[in-house]
Amino acid sequence: xxxxxxxxxxxxxxxxxxxxxxxxxxxxxxxxxxxxxxxxxxxxxxxxxxxxxxxxxxxxxxxxxxxxxxxxxxxxxxxxxxxxxxxxxxxxxxxxxxxxxxxxxxxxxxxxxxxxxxxxxxxxxxxxxxxxxxxxxxxxxxxxxxxxxxxxxxxxxxxxxxxxxxxxxxxxxxxxxxxxxxxxxxxxxxxxxxxxxxxxxxxxxxxxxxxxxxxxxxxxxxxxxxxxxxxxxxxxxxxxxxxxxxxxxxxxxxxxxxxxxxxxxxxxxxxxxxxxxxxxxxxxxxxxxxxxxxxxxxxxxxxxxxxxxxxxxxxxxxxxxxxxxxxxxxxxxxxxxxxxxxxxxx
Amino acid sequence: xxxxxxxxxxxxxxxxxxxxxxxxxxxxxxxxxxxxxxxxxxxxxxxxxxxxxxxxxxxxxxxxxxxxxxxxxxxxxxxxxxxxxxxxxxxxxxxxxxxxxxxxxxxxxxxxxxxxxxxxxxxxxxxxxxxxxxxxxxxxxxxxxxxxxxxxxxxxxxxxxxxxxxxxxxxxxxxxxxxxxxxxxxxxxxxxxxxxxxxxxxxxxxxxxxxxxxxxxxxxxxxxxxxxxxxxxxxxxxxxxxxxxxxxxxxxxxxxxxxxxxxxxxxxxxxxxxxxxxxxxxxxxxxxxxxxxxxxxxxxxxxxxxxxxxxxxxxxxxxxxxxxxxxxxxxxxxxxxxxxxxxxxxxxxxxxxxxxxxxxxxxxxxxxxxxxxxxxxxxxxxxxxxxxxxxxxxxxxxxxxxxxxxxxxxxxxxxxxxxxxxxxxxxxxxxxxxxxxxxxxxxxxxxxxxxxxxxxxxxxxxxxxxxxxxxxxxxxxxxxxxxxxxxxxxxxxxxxxxxxxxxxxxxxxxxxxxxxxxxxxxxxx
Numbered sequence: 001x002x003x004x005x006x007x008x009x010x011x012x013x014x015x016x017x018x019x020x021x022x023x024x025x026x027x028x029x030x031x032x033x034x035x036x037x038x039x040x041x042x043x044x045x046x047x048x049x050x051x052x053x054x055x056x057x058x059x060x061x062x063x064x065x066x067x068x069x070x071x072x073x074x075x076x077x078x079x080x081x082x083x084x085x086x087x088x089x090x091x092x093x094x095x096x097x098x099x100x101x102x103x104x105x106x107x108x109x110x111x112x113x114x115x116x117x118x119x120x121x122x123x124x125x126x127x128x129x130x131x132x133x134x135x136x137x138x139x140x141x142x143x144x145x146x147x148x149x150x151x152x153x154x155x156x157x158x159x160x161x162x163x164x165x166x167x168x169x170x171x172x173x174x175x176x177x178x179x180x181x182x183x184x185x186x187x188x189x190x191x192x193x194x195x196x197x198x199x200x201x202x203x204x205x206x207x208x209x210x211x212x213x214x215x216x217x218x219x220x221x222x223x224x225x226x227x228x229x230x231x232x233x234x235x236x237x238x239x240x241x242x243x244x245x246x247x248x249x250x251x252x253x254x255x256x257x258x259x260x261x262x263x264x265x266x267x268x269x270x271x272x273x274x275x276x277x278x279x280x281x282x283x284x285x286x287x288x289x290x291x292x293x294x295x296x297x298x299x300x301x302x303x304x305x306x307x308x309x310x311x312x313x314x315x316x317x318x319x320x321x322x323x324x325x326x327x328x329x330x331x332x333x334x335x336x337x338x339x340x341x342x343x344x345x346x
Numbered sequence: 347x348x349x350x351x352x353x354x355x356x357x358x359x360x361x362x363x364x365x366x367x368x369x370x371x372x373x374x375x376x377x378x379x380x381x382x383x384x385x386x387x388x389x390x391x392x393x394x395x396x397x398x399x400x401x402x403x404x405x406x407x408x409x410x411x412x413x414x415x416x417x418x419x420x421x422x423x424x425x426x427x428x429x430x431x432x433x434x435x436x437x438x439x440x441x442x443x444x445x446x447x448x449x450x451x452x453x454x455x456x457x458x459x460x461x462x463x464x465x466x467x468x469x470x471x472x473x474x475x476x477x478x479x480x481x482x483x484x485x486x487x488x489x490x491x492x493x494x495x496x497x498x499x500x501x502x503x504x505x506x507x508x509x510x511x512x513x514x515x516x517x518x519x520x521x522x523x524x525x526x527x528x529x530x531x532x533x534x535x536x537x538x539x540x541x542x543x544x545x546x547x548x549x550x551x552x553x554x555x556x557x558x559x560x561x562x563x564x565x566x567x568x569x570x571x572x573x574x575x576x577x578x579x580x581x582x583x584x585x586x587x588x589x590x591x592x593x594x595x596x597x598x599x600x601x602x603x604x605x606x607x608x609x610x611x612x613x614x615x616x617x618x619x620x621x622x623x624x625x626x627x628x629x630x631x632x633x634x635x636x637x638x639x640x641x642x643x644x645x646x647x648x649x650x651x652x653x654x655x656x657x658x659x660x661x662x663x664x665x666x667x668x669x670x671x672x673x674x675x676x677x678x679x680x681x682x683x684x685x686x687x688x689x690x691x692x693x694x695x696x697x698x699x700x701x702x703x704x705x706x707x708x709x710x711x712x713x714x715x716x717x718x719x720x721x722x723x724x725x726x727x728x729x730x731x732x733x734x735x736x737x738x739x740x741x742x743x744x745x746x747x748x749x750x751x752x753x754x755x756x757x758x759x760x761x762x763x764x765x766x767x768x769x770x771x772x773x774x775x776x777x778x779x780x781x782x783x784x785x786x787x788x789x790x791x792x793x794x795x796x797x798x799x800x801x802x803x804x805x806x807x808x809x810x811x812x813x814x815x816x817x818x819x820x821x822x823x824x825x826x827x828x829x830x831x832x833x834x835x836x837x838x839x840x841x842x843x844x845x846x847x848x849x850x851x852x853x854x855x856x857x858x859x860x861x862x863x864x865x866x867x868x869x870x871x
Contacts, residue, residue, distance in 0.1 A: 191461075196461055200444075200448060200451075200462060201453070204441050204444070204452050207441045207444070208442070211440060211441055212452065212453070213403075214433070215454065215507075216453050217453050337443075
């Protein structure tokens with residue numbers, strides 16, 4: 001599922017027939033499903049978008065880091081710490097906007113910490129990310145107290161008129177703020193990476209840092225900034241979990257979403273739209289499995305056997321899908337050439 | 347081409363020390379407008395260090411740089427770019443997955459508001475292409491371009507930044523002779539338009555062909571300045587190396603003994619399953635050098651790989667000292683005393699991230715005294731390394747330096763030292779002097795002849811006909827996977843060999859030169 005026309009230069013004039021075909025087929029399937037079961041279909045699609053939101057934000061975080069040459073395996077931890085502190089900010093201030101902003105800043109700080117370890121201290125980048133993950137689980141678990149109450153969570157905002165369109169309206173135009181933000185950020189990151197000078201420099205630094213250096217680009221500065229931006233995106237994913245989706249914090253509530261984000265980033269060949277496709281796939285599998293468990297007894301007769309499967313198997317669906325997709329696609333994906341390598345002048 | 351009198355770039359008394367060596371000592375240089383100044387020196391003489399200082403990648407410890415008479419401080423590439431200095435690095439600084447246009451504008455992007463303006467870039471690149479006759483497609487991906495085209499992109503990259511002082515670091519090292527000619531045409535058109543060029547090289551012929559003035563560096567110092575009119579290849583080589591250099595190899599009569607390497611109708615397939623070596627039979631005797639001449643890609647590489655166990659022998663037999671080693675493991679073949687200097691030293695000859703000492707025991711590390719059981723004997727390995735570094739004149743800060751930090755010539759010396767220091771009766775040397783400096787070449791040639799004189803059999807494969815003719819006692823010509831003729835080196839002429847290499851029938855060659863008793867000439871069938 002290629003979403004963009006070309007990885008390095010999406011401006012290429014080729015018509016992406018494959019992409020059009022895939023989306024066309026999907027649209028037809030959705031229409032058929034909608035005609036058979038309008039409510040369940042809308043529910044699944046709405047849930048798909050919500051489920052995919054933290055994944056695509058995490059994947060965008062990964063793209064920003066890795067395009068500049070820094071591996072970020074600590075997205076999971078960045079999300080978790082930001083989710084936790086975002087939640088605490090909400091408890092203390094009672095202001096969801098300030099809490100979200102706080103989560104973003106926390107994400108930036110953890111990103112800066114990752115950059116410090118990976119770039120300045122030259123720690124192995126996989127280890128630096130693992131440090132963040134372990135630190136996140138440990139500290140959030142230790143400081144978490146049960147019984148904290150918050151004053152609500154971010155609620156859906158319907159966009160007038162657009163929200164009234166069948167299917168598309170409830171799915172795209174009746175979402176809470178961070179979900180909207182994630183959809184906009186896909187476009188923003190895409191434009192940033194492929195249409196701006198900053199993006200060209202970021203990609204150059206991730207591919208061939210010595211070449212960037214010889215034309216006067218400050219390699220490590222570009223990397224720092226991108227890793228911090230990545231941290232903020234992961235922070236937003238964390239904010240989504242506690243401030244928009246659940247409304248409270250639970251131990252290890254990211255539950256592997258940061259790692260799924262990485263898988264989705266690779267699946268999308270380090271492009272925002274490609275990663276979005278992967279996130280939707282994962283979100284869809286997640287939405288489907290919860291709908292199946294929910295509507296177990298209303299399945300049509302030819303699908304009744306699914307209702308008889310142990311729920312654990314259905315719950316596995318998104319993860320099995322992730323593994324299958326990765327096994328099928330990773331081999332062909334090419335990461336940025338200088339990824340994981342410390343840049344040192346001769 | 348006539349150089350003006352305006353000095354565009356001047357370096358005064360530049361000194362640069364690295365922890366273990368003085369890379370530049372009191373180096374001064376003047377570059378006039380519109381001239382080509384060649385900077386000649388062996389690997390490690392300090393040419394690249396000097397240029398990196400001018401380009402701002404290093405800082406001098408003392409001395410000053412003046413551009414158009416003004417003292418400047420160059421603290422990074424952006425400063426040098428601002429002062430109109432452009433550099434084409436030996437290893438191109440291009441992002442392979444970017445297009446030509448993206449590579450050229452990187453860091454100096456044409457913008458339209460916050461966005462990249464690639465159309466403006468394309469226009470400017472086309473304009474430069476036309477102006478300087480540098481043909482490139484702005485939308486091609488760099489990874490799809492030939493080496494020569496990539497070099498043109500690098501030159502346009504410098505011109506795009508309005509550079510009028512161009513530093514070319516070993517620009518011909520990776521070019522074919524035709525591409526080199528094209529590059530020279532480009533350089534001449536650049537200087538005709540008032541640009542000044544510093545041309546770094548260790549190739550004497552090229553320096554004589556392109557330079558207006560020649561400056562020679564040796565061990566970090568300027569040892570002389572001359573012009574192509576006053577200099578000859580020999581005089582330049584002497585200045586470079588610091589003593590008189592044998593342009594010809596000195597060697598006495600060969601005293602061939604018993605066969606050491608015997609190939610009996612060996613056939614080898616390439617990666618695609620094509621017969622690239624077709625029933626080759628030959629013998630190499632103790633005390634002789636058999637040179638295999640041929641245009642690259644006629645099966646020489648695969649033949650050597652098959653003999654050394656790196657590629658399966660499809661049919662036929664390989665014998666070393668009478669023992670059948672057909673399709674034996676490389677270790678077993680190495681243990682028969684077969685020394686191998688591989689064609690690609692970076693890929694097959696060395697583990698670049700390992701130290702010089704470890705590279706020197708790559709094929710003996712498991713034997714005493716370097717190992718006691720399964721434990722390494724570091725002291726023995728280090729002593730061994732120190733001994734070889736001295737005996738083979740390897741220029742390295744120490745035995746524990748990673749071999750990747752050494753120059754090409756010194757890397758090759760590490761391989762030569764490792765292979766020749768073992769007890770051996772057979773030496774297989776493939777392209778032993780490719781891309782290395784005069785001093786190292788001379789040294790390696792002497793070692794090869796010394797091996798022969800001590801009774802080793804030497805199989806020499808080289809794409810340089812001069813090298814084959816200078817070293818060999820007998821010359822076998824390989825064409826399309828076959829040995830088409832074997833001639834005694836004493837009577838072989840360039841013309842004759844050239845014809846055979848190009849596929850002329852050996853019948854054109856006087857009969858007695860083919861009927862060399864020791865070789866089986868298969869191509870006559």
